[in-house]
Each structure stands twice: as structure tokens, then as C-alpha cells.
Amino acid sequence: MRKHLKVIMLGFVILVWGVCSSTSGRAYGAISTATMQEIDRVNEKGPYLGIIVPNSFEMNPLLQSPSFVADLKVPYLDYFGITTQLLLILFKVKGVLHYGIAGNANPQLQIGDVTIPRYWAHTGLWNWQRYGDGTSEELALESNGDYTREIGYLRFANYQNASENGKPIDNFLNNVWYQPEEVFPADGIPEVRQHSFWVPVNKHYFKVAKRIEGMTFQGCVSSTCLPRAPRAVRVKNGASANAFVDNSAYREFLNSKFNITPIDMESAAVALVCHQQQIPFIAIRALSDLAGGGSAVSNEADIFASLAAQNAVDASLRFITLLFP
Template identity: 60%
Template sequence: MKFKDKELGANGRFGDGAAEELALEAHGDYPRRFGDLKFSNFNNYSKSVPHLLNRVWYQPDAVFPLNSIPEVRQHAFWVPVDNTYYHIAAKLKIVKLEGCVNTTCLPRSPAVVRVKRGISSNVFVDNKAYREFLSSKFDATPIDMESAAVALICLQYKTPFIAIRALSDLAGGGSSLSNESSLFASLASQNAVIVLIKFISLLVS
């Protein structure tokens, strides 16, 4: 998320005061009513390292119409997946996926799974506690950084939407030494393409 200089707090972080608002928030855009998690409430005071994270909140996005005045807009927090696409996706569980990158293999065989709810974040999530918090708060399984943008465009254009993603890491729930995405990103991309090709074949058949 990008901010203009005038929207930054005195210490370079947004939200130094409760009265501060995001641009257009007073007009109903980008409200923080879905939660406002202040990281400083969870400081580990046994360490001398200052806490530089500020806060995170969850907000609906404004979706502007294509053929109307800009002031007429709707707000979307969840974007529904197309029912036809979702039912077709049930047939993808038989797709065989690759499980190895060179000589390094996943600890278990990868599988195609339909999920009821996924979310997008504007930060890369690599923290087990925060991953579990998002799961308990929103009942969501996968976390990515891109699908919401596609979903909102589909909503704006009234186009059927579904997201096909391959997970390359466990968002902080895997190795304590490194994030798995650096190793399995290429494998995830390959498997996503395999599933997408199969989905298209089912869609046109």
C-alpha cells in the first residue's frame, strides 16, 4: 500500500493517532471496521530491538462502474467464485502433479484441493502465528498477494471468476531456517499451469 508524504505519521509510519484516516475513508471507502491489529500490543519487551511494525487492518475495496459516474460505486470485501467454475474444479482432483525439483521432493504428494475461501494480502506472509490468526478470523485456507486484484476486476466487468493457485510455501508453518518459496516456486508454477490447462479442457468440453 502506498501513501503520500502528508499521510505518513511523524515517525514515517501511518496511523500515529486514532483520528488519522486514510484518503476517502470518511466517505465510506477503505474503512477499518473489519479489524485493526496493532503489532505493538504484542511486543517482546525482553529484547532491546524496537518494534518498527505499526498496524494492519482489513478493508473492502471500492469497485467503480464502467459506464457511470465515479461517485456511484460499490464496496467489496469478498468476491464470490463462479458456481459453474467451482463445480468444474471438483474434477481437477484427479490431476497428477509434479512433486520434485531436481532431487528435492515435497514431503508428501501434492494434490488439487478446492477451498471454500482464500484471501489476498499486500504483504508476504511468513509467520506461523499470523497465518493462524488469518485462518481463525476469516476461515480462509490459502493466502496470496495477487488473486484479489483479479477478482475485483472480474467483479467490475461482471466476468466469471475463479482462482487457480499452487502454494509454494506454508506461510511460516514450514522450515524454521528458510522460506520454502525460494525452492518450490518453480514447481508451484509448473503445477498451476498443469491444472489450468486441464481446467480449460474441461471448460470447453
């Protein structure tokens, strides 16, 4: 296990060091010859499983794990926002594991549970329909193939406090229609776009993840404990967008409309890049709060975020040992 994790984290460490540091303290777009030589040295022992982490808070439990061994040839480690694309371009990566914490949209699960979705969707790309147009009317640029009504929509009038004769009063915000992302797969026809809303994780990785279902984790922070021990579970769908969801109505909409469990801001982006580059991918997300509140232990990310981060790391380490027995 120690050998595997040392190899896995090497690429991350050197990528941070080489791309984001220089003698003058500034970062440049070009990569120096010395840095490329270091990257080549790493790649000689590849390919690797790349680990992508949202931020240092979620990375620290991994760095503190006895399974992590730093490369002594790298002078220091710092965290920067490294894109999945850079990782896949510069290093020999045969797969990507993404982990972290997430909000919960599934009332059947609780804070601390570790979720492993089969599919990820980016739910932040919309066509915002003009006021006065209805659901049967074509969207702007729909005829060109730029937009679609196939995925579904959110009607703002359904979420108003006021009503008239038992029916929602119309709303000037009208409807937003969810849209798929444009992708250009590495093995596709150049300049011919494809569309993807649901991005599947790798089938083999998801099958391996079944072996950690039922795994239990710590459920207390000091004297504050959850109703039951958190557990790992595979779920149908997860969602990401450039929005922090702390609203119960939208949480319930995502769960009822798309069967979403974890809600975060990164996983779908990683999934889309891996899908485009044809690289195996899986995401493991521990639930830190019930998005928008609504239960006795809801909306307590300040208390349970550290516990969720540790649970995500524990599940990820177990997954790695099963992936590389």
C-alpha cells in the same frame, strides 16, 4: 484441447506484440491501425477465455506444454506486465483464468498443493488508527462512509515479545483496520461507488473446478521429495496485497482471522477488475512455500517454486479441458 489453447493464447500473444512493440523500439499509449486490425482479426473468432499469468517464470511451463500452439503470424512473443483491464477492453473475452504460485497460510496443506479459492480479498488496504484511540472509537473519515470497522483489525501490541502482568504492552503502531476496495461496476450507476472486500469467483467455474479436486501432481525435485503427492483442493479464501509475506505471525493471523489459504500479490487485483467488468473469473494457485516457515519442508520456495508452477499449469490445463469439453 490443442485447438482451445491456441485460441486462448492468441489474444495474449497479439496483445503483447501490438501494444508493447514498435519500429523504433518504444511503446506508445496509442495503438496503431495495423495493430488494431490484428486485434479485430482475433476478435472475429472470439469470444475467448483469457489467461493471465504473473510473470514469465510461471508462464514458461505453459509455453512448453504440447497443448500450447503459437500463432505463426506473430513474429515473436515477449512478456510484459499487461493489465487485466487492457485485456478486457481490447479483446472479446468471455472469462478469465488466472494461475500461478502462492505462499501457504493453511497448516492443513503442504507445498505443491494446488488451491482454488471461492473468494479473494485484497488485504493491503488499511486505515491506520492513531495511537490512543481504541477499537470502540470511530476511525478518521468513517462517518463519511470512506472507512469501516466491519471487516476487522490487526493489533500490533498482540505481537510483541514483552508483556506486563501477563498482558501485551501497548504499541505506538496501535491498530490497522482492513478496508474494502471501491468498485464501480460496469452495470452500476455511474459515479456511484460500491465496496467489495470478498470477491467471489464465478459460480460455474468453481463448480467445474470441483472435478479436479483430488487430482495429484508431481512431488519431487530431483531427489528432494515432499511427504506426500500434492493434490488439488478447493478452499474458502485467498488473499493478495502489495507485500511478500514471509512472516509466520502474520500468516497465522490471516488464516485465523480470515480463513486464508493462498497468499499472493496479484489474484485479488485480477478478481476486482473482472468483478467490476462483470467477467467470469477464477484463480488457481499452487503453494510454493509455507509463508514465514515452520515445518520440515517450510520456506523452500527456491527448491519447490518450479514444481509449484508446473502443478499450477497442469491443474489449469485440466480445468480448461473440463470447461470446454
